[in-house]
Amino acid sequence: MASSARVRALLWVAVMLPVLCAAFSEEKPTDQRVLVLLDDLALKSSHSIFFKSLTSRGYELDFKLADDSKLALQRYGEYLYDALILFAPSVEGQLGGNLDVAAILDFVDSGHDLILAADAHTSDVIRDIATECGVDFDEDTEAVVVDHINFAVQSESDHSLIVGDKLIDADVILGKDGIKGPVLFRGIAHSVNAASDLVVTVLSASPSAFSATPNAVMTAPPALTGTSISLVSVVQARNNARILISGSLDLFSDKFFKSPVQKFGSSSKSASGNEQLALELSKWTFHERGHLKAVNVHHQKVGEKDEPAMYRITDQLEYSVEIHEWTGKEWRPYQADDVQVQFYMMSPYVLKTMDHNGKGLYHTSFQVPDVYGVFQFKVEYKKLGYTSLTLSKQIPVRPFRHNEYERFIKAAYPYYGGAFSMMTGFFVFGIVFLYHK
């Protein structure tokens, strides 16, 4: 017995080892190693504030030229980086090394994050990556976003340096405080796939904006106009990999971070919100915020401790789950009043909002419906900016056993009486008939 227990323990370790190892990164969802691909190493200094803030938050940045022939995202099947910053809009043809569109998409599909910025000279490679993520840059390669009303007063005359303040209202993406100043933007427009619920526009253009070649005669109406132009978008893939796509690389530059903004038509100058926006978005993208995990899913009959393998119809049961949110340093209890659990078999038979105790423990209790079958406890929590939580746990529900029905039914007493009186009567009749002549 003892040896078998030891064998079992060993087996357990052997089976759980990969799970345990994977749990390490699971426990700390924030990225560590970041590859930064640049067109030109000068960007390192022109965007130094952005990079410095990342380094100060504990990221290891690895700067490479986008056409570096030794580029590699993975070695021996293991990814070398947790995230990728692609600040190389004009890289032509192939990226360096064995990096191509497919490799980058695989990187994302295996759960890694991506920040991508474009500018007026964005190559097809970058456009393809964006398209694959659900963001379509304007197909006119010459066009940039022009706004003759909401532009920043600067020396340039083509009104392509615009001021954006139409930001998404989502604390989890932009931080609790909100972006304080207007955002300077110079770059190209994109539209998001309306059918996709994975991509969200963070910064959209004002109604007077349009996408066209500046200082050129317009022969056809612009393809993208007004608020349908997205300037900055974020994507959260189904595997919770996060992608930030910006039409402007300058948005992240020191120059834009520091320059005061004077919007056309207003006399006051204010500090730009670029730095705040860039930092908050990078926090979100690198999972410093809005990352949820659910642990300790538990269900049992009311009044019992252990999880049953099967419920019976009309049982009373309790369901509980702990949900925590990652703050960048530690897991905090997640508090929300809209977490729901479904008791589901092809359609939800029970849908209940769960109560929580402020410490992340969500629980509810309900009665199993009077329907047998293979049910699932389903928690599908999809909230803007948060990683999606999808929990499902299969549990069969059986009908009554033969001895679980009522033994005697009150309404049937006349019939019981009838049966017994019939038996007695027959017995008496039998005796009389046989022995009484």
Next chain:
Amino acid sequence: MTAAERASPSKGRGGAFAAILSFATLLLIGILAFSIRLFSVIKYESVIHEFDPYFNYRVTQYLSKAGIYEFWNWFDDRTWYPLGRVIGGTVYPGLTLTAGTMWWVANALNIPLSVETVCVFTAPVFSAFAAWSTYALTKEVKGVGAGLTAAALIAMVPSYISRSVAGSYDNEGVAIFALVFTFYLYLKTLNTGSLFYATLNALAYFYMVCSWGGYTFIINLIPMHVLLCIVTGRYSSRLYIAYVPLVILGTLLAALVPVVGFNAVMTSEHFASFLVFVIIQVVALVHYIKRILTQKAFRVAVAFVLTVGTVSALTLIGVLIALVATSPTKGWSGRSLSLLDPTYASKYIPIIASVSEHQPPTWPSYFMDINILAFLVPAGIIACFLPLSDSSTFVVLYLVTAVYFSGVMVRLMLVLAPAACIMSGIALSEAFGTLTHSIKYQLDLPDPPAPPAVTVDQAASSTPQVSSVTAAADSTKEKSTSEKAKETLRERPVKRNRKKEREIIEKSVEKKAQKKKPPQVLPLEASAVGIVLLLLLGSFYVIHCVWAAAEAYSAPSIVLTSHTADGLHVFDDFREAYAWLSHNTDENDKVASWWDYGYQTTAMANRTVIVDNNTWNNTHIATVGMAMSSPERQAWEIYQSLDVKYVFVIFGGLVGYPSDDINKFLWMVRIGGGVFPHIKEPDYLRDGQYRIDGQATPTMLNSLMYKLSYYRFAEATMDGKGYDRVRRTEIGKKFFKLTHFEEVFTTHHWMVRIYKLKPPKNRLRGKNKRKTKPVSKKSRPTPPTKTSGRRN
């Protein structure tokens, strides 16, 4: 009485020898019945066959592991996902309990048989029992000779062999025994009037109800016979004893079987028995009143009762009809309705019509399945009319109804087989009797012409003779011996007289002829030739049966073989695929396929299935049918909503296996379209035909079934043309890709192709076209490309 006494000396002399001889013969017949069914084990191996037996096997395994209460309450969450199935309440438990008990007994005696072995050999064992009960039944009708012949015939009748070869572990295997045995006990009760046999009869009926849904045949046939007896003036107290306890006890017992439950009193299938039950009570009452009243008073009473009775009966019937008419199917189940109206199923219920064994049989199948019996049966019917008795009318009625039902559903050929055997047994035995007696008569010509008369009488009187003997035996045990004996004596002449009367009425001419001169004596040469011819006929039958048992009906259909010039080819693809599933998929993965393969998947691969051969939920099957006939994306969504991970199809195009899913596709379309009207059969038809060649409709070519069947097919064939060997044509669409499914396994002969559903896309693409060339996919983890179907 007189006949019995006259017969007894001859019986007494040869009695001991005859008894031993018939016992030995029966024993040999039993061994024959058992061993002729072992071809499947010898030629293939000891496996469970086909589809339903796998379910029964799985249930038996569960029973042997978990015990009877767990079995009774078994809620199976691995079938009909996500609905599940209450196995204990939806299964006829007779077969399972029988095999489970046999296994338990064997193990209690320290005979270490596996459950599978017991299951494989249950049907052959019970076919021996069936042969013996056929003997007993026929003996009740026409005596020992006919009984032995009938037993020998049924031991090897191909129709029954087809359902009871070793490994064919299905309800019918034990149900035919139960059916014949119930009929035997009914006739025994009818002949003896013994309550003991009546009770046994109810118990046998209970076993039949436990075993097979075909029990409704019994509960309709026996009332029909009772009604026939009453109408033809054959009412007797024996008839009352044979019928009334059966209805009361039988119905009570039947209601105990969970799957029947209240159906025993609620459905129209059982109404006939209750109606006849009422009628027989009335008739009994009338007989009683007639005895105690004077004729005049009786006539008055009859007039009074008739008027009152008609009125009340009419109201009662009106209420009943109204009640029944409120239910949409008029209280009849689909299968029963398709019995009464053969075109019902094909018109309204594709799910019943889709099962090949529910189709009407073709003419050749009669010659295949009952062979020469088809010719002997009419002779047997004639023999049954000479003379007509209660029991012989019963077998005639049995035969006539069984012939009708077998004409409706090929599956019910099985019910015809015992009737045909009984009839042919009677015919053969009578013929042999007549011929041998003629020879004997011719050889012993100097003797007085007594023997033939005796034989005629003997045949006629064999029934009462037996009954009086048993009645006497019973009466010794009783207290009031003398009274009983008197009673039997009182009844006997009545019956004799009545029989005589009838005989006179029916064939007075023949009778007169018989009395004048010993009849039915044929010339010696003619008799000898006749015997030789009969033996020849019999040997043809034997040869045919052995051939059928060895060649036609012993294939387990799970392993296929084919003979070619190179020798024997074995196609073991099914087990290969199921083994793959059980080794390479997660225990809780859901596997979808057409419902034919549901039982096998749960039993052999131990994976949860969406639908299986127990076709209780039409909508669920229709959902799978709809998925199979939908384009890839819709199908993927349907399967995704059912949590399906793997889909497999059966494909015969490479090796020419005709019963593959493409050939079953019309039923998927019809069943799917029956519930989901957006699936329209004409969309799949070109010129009224399902085609998969260049003429096929786009809907057909885009359906999931086509795609899963022919994926990579053209690439795999030698010439790249994609020639389908079942449909004998070149396929219509080649070289296509799957977007939502990926092939994970294809068996050696491509008969089973397993696909996995791709997970939902991680990202959703934008609308812009791709500008860079799709670069080499080296770095991408592509689905493994397979150069051949074999991947072990």
